[in-house]
Amino acid sequence: MKKIDILKKLRSSGLRPTKQRVEIATFLFEREKTFHFTVESLNKLLTKKLASKIALATIYNTVHAFKTAGHLSEVEVRGSKTYFDTNVSNHHHFYDSETSELIDINAKDIIIQKIPKAPNGKKIKNVEVFINLKN
Amino acid sequence: MKKIDILKKLRSSGLRPTKQRVEIATFLFEREKTFHFTVESLNKLLTKKLASKIALATIYNTVHAFKTAGHLSEVEVRGSKTYFDTNVSNHHHFYDSETSELIDINAKDIIIQKIPKAPNGKKIKNVEVFINLKN
DNA sequence: ATCTAGTTTATAATCTTTCTAAAGTGAAAA
DNA sequence: TTTTCACTTTAGAAAGATTATAAACTAGAT
Ligand SMILES: [Mn+2]
Ligand SMILES: [Mn+2]
Ligand SMILES: [Zn+2]
Ligand SMILES: [Zn+2]
Numbered sequence A, B: 001m002k003k004i005d006i007l008k009k010l011r012s013s014g015l016r017p018t019k020q021r022v023e024i025a026t027f028l029f030e031r032e033k034t035f036h037f038t039v040e041s042l043n044k045l046l047t048k049k050l051a052s053k054i055a056l057a058t059i060y061n062t063v064h065a066f067k068t069a070g071h072l073s074e075v076e077v078r079g080s081k082t083y084f085d086t087n088v089s090n091h092h093h094f095y096d097s098e099t100s101e102l103i104d105i106n107a108k109d110i111i112i113q114k115i116p117k118a119p120n121g122k123k124i125k126n127v128e129v130f131i132n133l134k135n
Numbered sequence C: 001a002t003c004t005a006g007t008t009t010a011t012a013a014t015c016t017t018t019c020t021a022a023a024g025t026g027a028a029a030a
Numbered sequence D: 001t002t003t004t005c006a007c008t009t010t011a012g013a014a015a016g017a018t019t020a021t022a023a024a025c026t027a028g029a030t
Helices: A003-012 A019-029 A039-049 A056-068 B003-012 B019-029 B039-049 B056-068
Strands: A036-038 A073-075 A083-085 A091-096 A101-106 A111-114 A123-134 B036-038 B073-075 B083-085 B091-096 B101-106 B111-114 B123-134
Touching: A003 A019, A019 A039, A019 A056, A036 A039, A039 A056, B003 B019, B019 B039, B019 B056, B036 B039, B039 B056
Parallel strands: A091 A123, B091 B123
Antiparallel strands: A036 A083, A073 A083, A091 A101, A111 B111, A123 B123, B036 B083, B073 B083, B091 B101
């Protein structure tokens, strides 16, 4: 994703393209592959990459704003920290607890043959498959 | 599960059957159906049920001891609190975010037809299916 | 250039969970 | 039974992640 598109992405979500948001968005979205991160890991990487440091509160604010805008999704992973994902399409994950690393699985690469009916008047919103890895 | 079995369960895991442990174990395991809970919800229910209150630290200690002994499992649910489960067999869950309620799905009731290979020298430890519900 | 609502920031506050260390207790040994 | 001591409970402190606060800053409209 190019810088011009990043500005569009921000503006179209009603987010002013501030210096901090553009830097964070560039870091997150100017890459080909999915990026999984926690606020802590993102903060470390941004600190390493950027000359001027961004306040931790701003990183939290920005990540939440991006999530609300639909530019990031949240992945539930065992542990205390919240994981975010630049892949906002429906997909699944491998999880390597040795390295705390998430790996995407395309939705088409998992086919579920049999699934129970949703209980009492409820419907199925989505199905998440989480595959834990070992050595 | 009967009280005598609860004492056996504790002793066989190397846990002294103290007053608090027996009360918590009785509350958790003397029921037919699976029970899903957080430490907070368990604490509230125990406070309501018991005459003498158990310290929050003891509830944390006990729940972890039971988990380590294999009498409880942990379920990863979106949100800040940790969920525990009296069903320690391999199974899946529905999750109703309206009520924050987990519902068990028997492992046999979900059949996965196609699954990707584990990456680079890793193996699959287990597969967790999490079905989010809506109205 | 001015203005203002939106944004950033340092810091405090909150919330869940874990740690600490002192007091209490189960059960083995005497 | 009494003694003993490792294990357990407990209140409160501490930790760690996240959110709230409010003052300073700024993008972009006028
Ligand atoms: Mn988590
Ligand atoms: Mn969670
Ligand atoms: Zn992903
Ligand atoms: Zn369950």
